[in-house]
Amino acid sequence: MLIKSDKSCKYGDQALIEVWQQNPTDKLWIDFNCHDRDEERLYLTKLGCHALAISDVHRDRHPPKIEEFDNFIFMLYRGIYETGTDLVFDHLQIGLFVGENILITSHARESISINKLFSEEGQKYLFKSSLTLGLRIFHYSCGIYLQQLFDFEEKLEALEDKFQEGGDDKMMQEIILYQSRLTKLKRTFNYHRNIGDELKVLVSDDDSSIVHISDQHTVTDVHERIERLLSLSQMHYDICSDLINGYLSVASHQLNATMRVLTVITAIFIPLGFLAGLYGMNFDYIPELKVAYGYFYLLGFMALIVVALIVFFKKKRWL
Structure with a gap:
């Protein structure tokens, strides 16, 4: 040009x-x-x-x-x-x-x-x-x-x-x-x-x-x-x-919330699993086995543990 x-x-x-x-x-x-x-x-x-x-x-x-x-x-x-x-x-x-x-x-x-x-x-x-x-x-x-x-x-x-x-x-x-x-x-x-x-x-x-x-x-x-x-x-x-x-x-917050719920569930079932394992042992002599209403007492105690833990976690605002 x-x-x-x-x-x-x-x-x-x-x-x-x-x-x-x-x-x-x-x-x-x-x-x-x-x-x-x-x-x-x-x-x-x-x-x-x-x-x-x-x-x-x-x-x-x-x-x-x-x-x-x-x-x-x-x-x-x-x-x-x-x-x-x-x-x-x-x-x-x-x-x-x-x-x-x-x-x-x-x-x-x-x-x-x-x-x-x-x-x-x-x-x-x-x-x-x-x-x-x-x-x-x-x-x-x-x-x-x-x-x-x-x-x-x-x-x-x-x-x-x-x-x-x-x-x-x-x-x-x-x-x-x-x-x-x-x-x-x-x-x-x-x-x-x-x-x-x-x-x-x-x-x-x-x-x-x-x-x-x-x-x-x-x-x-x-x-x-x-x-x-x-x-x-x-x-x-x-x-x-x-x-x-x-x-x-x-995503991190959602993951933390999920892990918190799973941790609470685990914490609740640990004592229940301990009691179930304790009375599931195969020993001939376990004194509580002879109690007439021992089964119901144990279920009630386990329910009490669950309620107590849930109340505790609520107060701590973990749930």
Whole structure:
């Protein structure tokens, strides 16, 4: 995408690079989409990109980062190839080389944000500056994350209401799964926050030829969106933790109540079992065996023990 000084726009292939090199005041966006890496490396090297930055963008997996070089600001972040439901994202590593009048994007698969902005919507941002367009690509990806978190918030509220009616193991497995996904998102957003913090520093740097004070609003907007993503993911994570802890507490309380009842029953039957075992022994001489009403006396005594223990447990509030 080549934007001329008269705001006219051209789309094309690598031939536009030569056109831009003849008039570097024009604005150029080069998007390497699923491109051959050797050929891409050759182009990036000719355009003045640093070899280490090129190696980072060609890695299959690299933590998001931002670095400033002589001619470019290099940003690497986790974009989105495809979204699912319930915080499921098919992540995509996107590299941005931001020059004074040039933006280069590199990604191994289709990107939702780049496909969205490689159109008339992206032309107005590129005309302002290459950094504005690069930040808007980043901003759009953050917006997709944000919408998914908003949708998840409604589901989480429904889970909370359902939990009040009575949780079960299946619900806990679902919540633990969400907590795991939120942990991964928090890790990504923490990396992105570092990018936002570094951009704010670059805006205040008078020596930077790429980032200007006019970009402060865009940088602040991106930084605030990243902070919101981080705070929302942390809040949802805390809610999931509270639900899990609440379920475990309720389950523990129910288990304690059950064990208390079983313990009381055991305590009642121990003396009864002792008396039954005592008079069940096979000795020839047991004096009580000759008592005419000994059987009834023993049953009455056993009943008295049961009543006395029940009264005792009631007073102790164990029942």
